[in-house]
Amino acid sequence: MARINQPSVTPPPPDSDYFACLGVPRRLQFDPEDLTERFHEQSRRVHPDFFQMKSAREQALSLEASALLNRAYRTLRDPIERMAYLIRLETGRQEIAAKAPDDLLAEIFELQEALEAYREGSAGSEKEAAGRQLTEEQARLRERLARLEEELQQLSAQWDDAAKNDSTAPERGALLAAMQERLAARKYFMNTLDDITLTLEGRSDAKDRRH
Amino acid sequence: MPKIVGIDLGTTNSLIAVMEGGGPRVIPGPGGQRLLPSIVSFAEGRITVGREAKRHWATHPSEVVYSVKRFMGRGLADLQAELPFFPYRLLEEPPGVVRMAVGGRAYTPPEISAMILRELKGWAQADLGEPVSRAVITVPAYFNDSQRQATKDAGRIAGLEVLRIVNEPTAASLAYGLQKGRDGIIAVYDLGGGTFDISILKLKAGIFEVLATNGDTHLGGDDMDQRLAHWLAGQFNAASSLDADGWQQLRLAAEAAKCALSDKDEVSVEVALPGDGTPRRLRLSRAQLEALLLPVVERTLEPCRLALRDAGVKADQVNEVVLVGGMTRMPLIRRKVEELFGRPPHVELNPDEVVALGAAVQADILSGGTRDLLLLDVNPLSLGIETLGGVMSVLIPRNTTIPTSAKEYFTTSVDGQRTVDMHVLQGERELVADNRSLARFQLTGIDPMPAGLPKIEVTFMIDANGILNVGARELRSGKEQSIEVKPSYGLTEGEVTSMVEASYVHAKEDIARRSLIEARNEARMVLHSTEKALADADGGGWLMEDERRVIDAAVAELRGAAGGDDPNEIRARIKRLDEATTHLAELLLSRTIQKVADEKR
Numbered sequence: 047m048a049r050i051n052q053p054s055v056t057p058p059p060p061d062s063d064y065f066a067c068l069g070v071p072r073r074l075q076f077d078p079e080d081l082t083e084r085f086h087e088q089s090r091r092v093h094p095d096f097f098q099m100k101s102a103r104e105q106a107l108s109l110e111a112s113a114l115l116n117r118a119y120r121t122l123r124d125p126i127e128r129m130a131y132l133i134r135l136e137t138g139r140q141e142i143a144a145k146a147p148d149d150l151l152a153e154i155f156e157l158q159e160a161l162e163a164y165r166e167g168s169a170g171s172e173k174e175a176a177g178r179q180l181t182e183e184q185a186r187l188r189e190r191l192a193r194l195e196e197e198l199q200q201l202s203a204q205w206d207d208a209a210k211n212d213s214t215a216p217e218r219g220a221l222l223a224a225m226q227e228r229l230a231a232r233k234y235f236m237n238t239l240d241d242i243t244l245t246l247e248g249r250s251d252a253k254d255r256r257h
Numbered sequence: 258m259p260k261i262v263g264i265d266l267g268t269t270n271s272l273i274a275v276m277e278g279g280g281p282r283v284i285p286g287p288g289g290q291r292l293l294p295s296i297v298s299f300a301e302g303r304i305t306v307g308r309e310a311k312r313h314w315a316t317h318p319s320e321v322v323y324s325v326k327r328f329m330g331r332g333l334a335d336l337q338a339e340l341p342f343f344p345y346r347l348l349e350e351p352p353g354v355v356r357m358a359v360g361g362r363a364y365t366p367p368e369i370s371a372m373i374l375r376e377l378k379g380w381a382q383a384d385l386g387e388p389v390s391r392a393v394i395t396v397p398a399y400f401n402d403s404q405r406q407a408t409k410d411a412g413r414i415a416g417l418e419v420l421r422i423v424n425e426p427t428a429a430s431l432a433y434g435l436q437k438g439r440d441g442i443i444a445v446y447d448l449g450g451g452t453f454d455i456s457i458l459k460l461k462a463g464i465f466e467v468l469a470t471n472g473d474t475h476l477g478g479d480d481m482d483q484r485l486a487h488w489l490a491g492q493f494n495a496a497s498s499l500d501a502d503g504w505q506q507l508r509l510a511a512e513a514a515k516c517a518l519s520d521k522d523e524v525s526v527e528v529a530l531p532g533d534g535t536p537r538r539l540r541l542s543r544a545q546l547e548a549l550l551l552p553v554v555e556r557t558l559e560p561c562r563l564a565l566r567d568a569g570v571k572a573d574q575v576n577e578v579v580l581v582g583g584m585t586r587m588p589l590i591r592r593k594v595e596e597l598f599g600r601p602p603h604v605e606l607n608p609d610e611v612v613a614l615g616a617a618v619q620a621d622i623l624s625g626g627t628r629d630l631l632l633l634d635v636n637p638l639s640l641g642i643e644t645l646g647g648v649m650s651v652l653i654p655r656n657t658t659i660p661t662s663a664k665e666y667f668t669t670s671v672d673g674q675r676t677v678d679m680h681v682l683q684g685e686r687e688l689v690a691d692n693r694s695l696a697r698f699q700l701t702g703i704d705p706m707p708a709g710l711p712k713i714e715v716t717f718m719i720d721a722n723g724i725l726n727v728g729a730r731e732l733r734s735g736k737e738q739s740i741e742v743k744p745s746y747g748l749t750e751g752e753v754t755s756m757v758e759a760s761y762v763h764a765k766e767d768i769a770r771r772s773l774i775e776a777r778n779e780a781r782m783v784l785h786s787t788e789k790a791l792a793d794a795d796g797g798g799w800l801m802e803d804e805r806r807v808i809d810a811a812v813a814e815l816r817g818a819a820g821g822d823d824p825n826e827i828r829a830r831i832k833r834l835d836e837a838t839t840h841l842a843e844l845l846l847s848r849t850i851q852k853v854a855d856e857k858r
Contacts, residue, residue: 082461086461086462086464086466086631089464089631089633090464090628090631093631093633093721094660094720094721095421095619095622095623095631095632095721096622096625096628098420098421098623098624098625099623099624099625109660109718109720109721110662112660112721113660113661113662113718114662116633116657116658116659116660116661117661117662119658120657120658120661
């Protein structure tokens with residue numbers, strides 16, 4: 047039997063931000079277990095399963111609230127998505143586009159030529175040389191990517207300190223800009239690495255997200 | 258409050274269950290049977306479902322529909338490979354909707370499924386002694402939007418409000434969790450008659466969170482039967498001469514042998530092929546069967562690996578493996594699953610019933626019966642829209658917890674443009690052509706404005722059923738935008754509504770037909786007892802000639818009426834015969850009393 051006097055649920059307004067939705071401060075480093083617990087707790091409050099016997103209005107609200115909660119959890123549980131979302135929230139900027147770091151431009155030019163050579167070339171020494179070059183480049187990029195991830199972690203810690211210590215807007219702005227630049231570079235490295243992998247596997251035009 | 262039932266609408270068998278006294282219970286049919294074969298027969302001019310339909314399977318193959326679940330939400334193009342195996346004619350009308358030409362009509366898969374649902378609903382109503390109008394129905398986790406929608410349509414046609422579509426492996430985990438409930442990572446391996454699902458879940462304090470799901474909606478026991486039937490045809494040198502009837506015999510023999518070999522090491526296969534004098538025989542060992550079916554079983558392993566990867570879980574982190582579906586009784590499958598996960602799977606739950614039991618638990622949650630358990634499921638396939646150059650742009654990636662939503666903004670490209678088209682897709686491939694088209698939407702009634710000025714916000718919401726709902730708003734005016742939906746597969750709203758209406762008409766026909774059958778049965782009984790009484794009376798010479806003539810006339814009239822189609826006429830004649838034989842009955846009664854009294858003396 048349906049219990050009566052169930053505490054009536056007021057779902058968060060649909061425009062509320064993901065941090066508020068899960069009841070966590072705008073920080074970048076937190077315990078994933080704690081986040082999951084909050085997600086489960088909120089799910090028990092707003093999930094449509096518990097509103098099936100209620101009015102159409104309450105059902106619609108619960109659907110909205112539940113969808114928002116699920117999006118919030120999905121975004122915040124991933125460190126990179128979380129950071130990109132924070133930047134968007136704090137600066138109002140939209141999607142962060144992939145962008146190569148300035149100091150890499152010469153290298154990129156060579157890399158593009160090697161990719162071209164490998165794709166166009168028939169089997170032979172020229173193709174083999176391009177393949178070797180690509181494999182080396184792959185290793186170099188992976189190294190740079192690892193360094194980037196470390197820097198991003200440091201920036202996360204700095205952001206959390208700054209937030210705790212009520213630092214000034216310009217200080218925060220500088221941190222956000224630094225994060226954004228590295229996220230753009232990270233995206234660029236990931237794309238390029240994908241490109242190299244697909245090219246080496248000879249599947250440059252048969253991309254399949256499943257694999 | 259009326260009960261909400263849980264239904265497992267399976268490829269091979271279907272079940273209905275209900276929550277009672279804190280536990281789920283499978284509702285049996287009239288003969289105590291718990292499984293309803295998902296078979297509908299149109300043989301001999303009437304519609305039968307289940308066991309009786311199954312009996313017609315071998316004798317009237319072209320009038321019996323089985324495995325209709327494989328057709329749900331699909332088009333003919335999806336089914337090319339297996340068309341030769343279906344003995345009835347399939348057509349596509351309108352495009353994207355398969356129909357089966359049986360019983361003098363072309364039925365859609367939701368209509369056939371509705372017949373199965375109506376039968377189950379009848380079982381539940383008889384058992385519970387109250388009308389049943391609301392249900393939770395399970396589907397394979399890997400069912401796409403069209404297949405889910407088709408299932409919901411079937412419910413509506415059967416007169417059921419489908420409160421929720423639940424994924425089968427998730428339902429199974431609910432039933433499992435209720436019984437064994439230990440927190441941890443669970444893998445549910447669900448291999449049924451026609452579909453395969455793998456789901457990886459995290460169970461924590463009553464919350465069942467699906468981490469990832471994968472599968473194949475066209476892989477199951479049917480495929481094994483087909484493979485074995487082919488092999489048998491080869492062994493019997495009959496492959497080239499077989500017609501649909503012959504294939505049907507081979508499939509039935511294959512299915513029986515496959516099931517028997519789960520317990521035995523060797524069986525004898527005997528098939529009477531049409532046109533053959535003597536039945537063909539051969540011995541089949543479990544080892545032979547396993548070698549033959551290994552490729553089918555191996556097709557299930559890759560989805561398992563992909564699901565583990567998407568869940569971010571290693572095989573050895575899985576705490577429990579739960580087996581669902583009749584096919585998992587096969588020792589080969591149990592071995593392969595154990596190999597993959599490095600631990601023996603749970604076998605103590607009945608793999609045929611666990612999904613229906615879980616559906617009943619979910620029904621109980623929806624009715625407000627329990628707040629302790631909660632399922633958090635995911636969408637199995639990425640959802641996106643077609644963008645320039647025939648590329649799919651993903652809006653909601655696969656394995657996102659549902660309900661979930663995404664927004665996309667559209668504008669016009671020509672001055673004064675009044676409509677904008679969208680093409681919504683489901684799938685994991687880059688190119689539109691490689692994915693499944695869900696529907697084409699048209700935003701209409703846009704106020705004429707210079708190109709690029711309107712800003713239309715479209716919200717794609719996947720609800721807790723895994724079904725897509727689309728809404729649109731023009732941001733400048735704040736006006737809700739109307740949307741016309743053309744589903745690529747399946748029925749439009751209008752078509753479903755007319756089927757719901759048609760089902761009422763059929764329900765009336767069904768009642769009339771039943772009434773006729775009952776009247777005829779009654780007539781047969783009355784005629785039989787009258788004949789017996791007349792024989793006794795003739796022997797004793799008790800009846801006057803006049804009286805005898807009146808009775809004879811009433812008998813002849815009833816015989817005539819029973820040959821006709823009017824139950825009221827039959828009943829009227831039965832009454833007339835009753836009246837004519839009142840005196841005879843009295844005579845018989847007093848004779849009997851006399852006889853008993855004589856014997857006692």
